[in-house]
Amino acid sequence: MASHAETINGSGGGEQSRRDFLTLAAGAVGVGGVAALAWPFINSMNPAADVLALASIEVDISSVKTGQAITVSWRGKPVFIRSRTAEEIKAAVDVDLKSLPDPAPDSARVKKPEWLVVIGICTHLGCIPKGQKITEPRGEYGGYFCPCHGSQYDTAARIRKGPAPRNLDLPDYAFITDTKLKIG
Ligand code: FES
Incomplete structure (x- = not known):
């Protein structure tokens, strides 16, 4: 309507x-x-367009344990929040940036190494990638796998293989406290 x-x-x-x-x-x-x-x-x-544009949410992440992930909805989009393990952080940091289709150091992808916060929409044609749940396929690089056309993302949600043209997008967010995020 x-x-x-x-x-x-x-x-x-x-x-x-x-x-x-x-x-x-x-x-x-x-x-x-x-x-x-x-x-x-x-x-x-x-709602007026300016109200929508300003919409922000607060997310309590205190119950998310290392290796776990949650998905929240922000402005109608899924936001993946993952508590990365030490191995996942190391894999993201150690990668040779020259090998990346959309080069970005891990430090530009996260505000705290333990927390990856990205918009869960494949940058190819907009499918929701798999990998948030430990039981879902995460692809060769341990991050996310988009089943639509086979794009594979690493543990910093950078595109590594497949047709997606760029890394998963980052939302505007900030840590209000160690256990609370403000998105938007
Ligand atoms: S929409 Fe994800 S690979 Fe095509």
Whole structure:
């Protein structure tokens, strides 16, 4: 319904388009009456764009143990939060940057070595990669595996193999305390 409202809003607001809308509404006897009532109500339910843009969440990570991961939703996107093991951190740090399709040192990918926080959307065509659960395939590099077309990410969520053009994106986030994250 939002797109319906946007379509009407986005018609330019000129006299011509307003007349078109009124003509359409008048032409749709009965149904037009319902639509005219429903639209202002639905429109008032939509959060303003600036409210959406500012939306942030706080996440308690105190119960996530080393080697575990949780997924939270932020602005409609999955955010992968993983507590990396010492081996995963070492693997991410030791990699030769020249071998990476989208070179980035591990230090540019994390704020604290133990915590990897990334947007869980494959940068190829937008699938959700596997690997958050220990039981899911993580690919050859121990991070994430996208089953759609076989992209493989390492333990810093950098693309290592497959068609994805770049590393998993990082959300805006900060540590409020050692056990609480603010995303957005
Ligand atoms: S969408 Fe992930 S590899 Fe294509």
